[in-house]
Amino acid sequence: xxxxxQQAEWKRVxxxxxxxxxxxxxxxxxxxxxxxxxxxxxxxxxxxxxLPASLAVVFIIALALTPRRVRAMGYQLRDDDLVxxxxxxxxxxxxxxxxxxxxxxxxxxxLDRAVGLSExxxxxxxxxxxxxxxxxxxxxxxxLRDRLVALAESRRAGL
Amino acid sequence: MTEPSGLDSARPPVVERSRDLGxxxxxxxxxxxxxxxxxxxxxxxxxILGVIIVNLRDVLINIVIEGGPGDEYDPFVxxxxxxxxxxxxxAIVGGLLLFIAxxxxxxxxxxxxxTDEQVEVRSGILFRTNxxxxxxxxxxxxxxxxxxxxxxxxxxxxxxxxxxxxxxxLAYLGSAAADxxxxxxxxxxxxxxxxxxxTGDRAEPRSASAIVGDLLAPELPADAAPPESVVxxxxxxxxGSLVLSGFTIFLLAVIGAFIWVTVTTREYFFLFGxxxxxxxxxxxxxxxxxxxxRYSIASTPDGIRVGFGLLSTSxxxxxxxxxxxxxxxxxxxxxxxxxxxxxxxxxxxxxxKGAAGQANTTILxxxxxxxxxxxxxxxxxxxxxxxxxxxxxxxxxxxxxxxGFTNSPKRARVIRWFSVRxxxxxxxxxxxxxxxxxxxxxxxxxxxxxxxSVALHQGPILRRLRLAGLRxxxxxxxxxxxxxxxxxxxxxxxxxxxxxxAVESAISDTSHRWRTA
Numbered sequence: 001x002x003x004x005x006q007q008a009e010w011k012r013v014x015x016x017x018x019x020x021x022x023x024x025x026x027x028x029x030x031x032x033x034x035x036x037x038x039x040x041x042x043x044x045x046x047x048x049x050x051l052p053a054s055l056a057v058v059f060i061i062a063l064a065l066t067p068r069r070v071r072a073m074g075y076q077l078r079d080d081d082l083v084x085x086x087x088x089x090x091x092x093x094x095x096x097x098x099x100x101x102x103x104x105x106x107x108x109x110x111l112d113r114a115v116g117l118s119e120x121x122x123x124x125x126x127x128x129x130x131x132x133x134x135x136x137x138x139x140x141x142x143x144l145r146d147r148l149v150a151l152a153e154s155r156r157a158g159l
Numbered sequence: 160m161t162e163p164s165g166l167d168s169a170r171p172p173v174v175e176r177s178r179d180l181g182x183x184x185x186x187x188x189x190x191x192x193x194x195x196x197x198x199x200x201x202x203x204x205x206x207i208l209g210v211i212i213v214n215l216r217d218v219l220i221n222i223v224i225e226g227g228p229g230d231e232y233d234p235f236v237x238x239x240x241x242x243x244x245x246x247x248x249x250a251i252v253g254g255l256l257l258f259i260a261x262x263x264x265x266x267x268x269x270x271x272x273x274t275d276e277q278v279e280v281r282s283g284i285l286f287r288t289n290x291x292x293x294x295x296x297x298x299x300x301x302x303x304x305x306x307x308x309x310x311x312x313x314x315x316x317x318x319x320x321x322x323x324x325x326x327x328x329l330a331y332l333g334s335a336a337a338d339x340x341x342x343x344x345x346x347x348x349x350x351x352x353x354x355x356x357x358t359g360d361r362a363e364p365r366s367a368s369a370i371v372g373d374l375l376a377p378e379l380p381a382d383a384a385p386p387e388s389v390v391x392x393x394x395x396x397x398x399g400s401l402v403l404s405g406f407t408i409f410l411l412a413v414i415g416a417f418i419w420v421t422v423t424t425r426e427y428f429f430l431f432g433x434x435x436x437x438x439x440x441x442x443x444x445x446x447x448x449x450x451x452x453r454y455s456i457a458s459t460p461d462g463i464r465v466g467f468g469l470l471s472t473s474x475x476x477x478x479x480x481x482x483x484x485x486x487x488x489x490x491x492x493x494x495x496x497x498x499x500x501x502x503x504x505x506x507x508x509x510x511x512k513g514a515a516g517q518a519n520t521t522i523l524x525x526x527x528x529x530x531x532x533x534x535x536x537x538x539x540x541x542x543x544x545x546x547x548x549x550x551x552x553x554x555x556x557x558x559x560x561x562x563g564f565t566n567s568p569k570r571a572r573v574i575r576w577f578s579v580r581x582x583x584x585x586x587x588x589x590x591x592x593x594x595x596x597x598x599x600x601x602x603x604x605x606x607x608x609x610x611x612s613v614a615l616h617q618g619p620i621l622r623r624l625r626l627a628g629l630r631x632x633x634x635x636x637x638x639x640x641x642x643x644x645x646x647x648x649x650x651x652x653x654x655x656x657x658x659x660x661a662v663e664s665a666i667s668d669t670s671h672r673w674r675t676a
Contacts, residue, residue: 126611126632
């Protein structure tokens with residue numbers, strides 16, 4: 001049974017992010033699988049093909065799960081903190097009090113830009129907090145950032 | 160004494176420190192201790208001269224004994240043979256003078272001032288730097304006295320603020336002046352207004368909290384008397400703790416391996432292999448020993464004061480609320496003797512090293528349960544009621560079970576073989592306690608007001624067992640506040656409770672101005 005929080009209404013990331021994630025992972029997969037075929041070509045030993053083949057199987061499974069993985073991402077703005085969730089196999093929930101946010105980043109990769117999405121990143125004094133919400137429509141991301149900055153300002157706490 | 164300097168007439172005058180003035184934190188610019196250039200760079204100069212002289216001595220001996228300067232590839236020999244000696248001496252003297260002039264100017268240009276709001280340091284000749292630190296962001300003030308500086312009565316004051324390489328260093332000050340300056344900075348940072356302050360206009364001559372501060376220390380002005388250490392470091396215990404450390408076990412294993420190799424191969428030449436290793440390891444023991452020997456920890460109105468060091472001493476004050484996580488551990492071999500070690504996470508990274516060479520994060524190198532209790536009282540001032548103390552102690556020594564901690568369920572035995580009964584957490588007002596391990600016993604306490612965020616996670620194995628893991632995020636340090644393998648439903652509830660506690664505590668927390676409650 002998967003973990004689920006009580007009284008949780010999750011805001012999900014944009015379905016368009018599936019495309020971004022899929023294309024990004026596909027490129028990565030092709031590069032890695034391509035690189036691992038080199039020993040097979042160099043040695044002409046048929047057993048070396050096992051490596052790229054097994055990697056390809058892993059990547060295909062991962063790619064097939066992409067839509068579900070993207071659907072598993074979500075966030076909610078509670079009264080005093082932001083909760084972010086992600087992961088299917090390895091689930092992770094993080095709660096960050098607004099007052100703890102040191103800065104908010106908006107990142108847009110080339111694929112993100114093509115479909116008009118943004119990635120929001122929160123930085124706290126702890127490096128391990130690591131909250132990054134991908135796949136937000138650009139307008140939403142900016143509105144969310146402004147809102148979070150305002151909330152953080154009103155609940156400012158020390159370190 | 161003020162004097163408009165020819166070098167920097169555009170800048171405001173620098174107030175030379177005089178005995179009767181006495182205060183450094185008066186908002187005016189001050190210079191550092193006159194021995195600073197010697198302590199900072201002079202040592203290197205003397206060392207270079209020493210090397211030159213030692214080399215010359217060889218040449219002189221050669222001249223006397225063999226009647227000629229010998230090895231002609233030696234640069235000194237070459238110089239002497241070509242009659243350049245006079246020129247070289249001139250060059251050395253010239254270089255020295257330039258060096259000294261440079262150090263003098265850099266000392267003149269290195270000034271600092273402390274106002275009610277911030278500490279500011281200017282330095283540099285060609286590349287000027289100006290660093291300001293806000294007083295209410297201070298994470299700790301360290302006074303370091305390297306051996307040579309102690310000889311001339313100087314000390315380095317280091318004001319750490321959060322972040323990597325974010326310290327304001329005042330190297331060097333007079334020893335007494337450093338102590339006094341620290342007291343004044345802490346007083347300013349605490350939110351009280353210094354009684355003798357001449358800068359700024361104040362509505363009331365004495366704030367209420369200053370009077371409260373005086374009441375806390377009736378005979379003397381706040382922490383004028385050297386605070387008494389609450390823990391005494393025993394020589395035997397320190398030696399024992401080093402002998403029984405994990406490092407010793409590793410060392411024995413390495414030596415054993417060497418001997419085994421030597422005996423089996425009959426190549427005695429291997430034995431020489433570990434001579435340098437032995438020297439290195441010996442120096443590790445010696446440095447750890449001398450650093451921990453004069454360990455002291457005391458409570459002052461402005462936080463905890465931790466002292467270390469035999470020849471070079473360091474003495475740091477951590478204002479209240481600067482400790483982000485506390486870990487009490489007991490390595491396996493310390494168990495029969497009942498010793499514990501306490502480490503902390505803090506936002507700043509002082510350049511001076513602590514007991515074991517870490518960045519001053521070991522706050523108790525070794526101590527028994529009574530010492531641990533005293534130190535925990537200091538580092539966790541929110542947990543001094545009898546109930547919390549009892550809970551903390553159960554967190555350390557209890558075998559587990561129903562003792563105030565929410566522990567792992569029995570089915571977690573698969574992944575927590577021995578510690579399943581002890582692996583648990585407790586949430587008290589203002590803090591979260593995590594208890595781990597039955598063989599290597601660990602208790603982590605995270606003050607809720609310092610927690611940055613909380614995470615709940617579950618992988619495939621934990622999901623099969625209906626378990627989950629919790630992780631509390633604090634600033635980086637040696638303490639890792641995590642807990643694995645607790646019941647999934649309990650973990651979800653705890654996740655909610657801990658995040659609520661963190662928010663509440665952060666709102667009610669006033670420790671950044673600790674005397675203005």
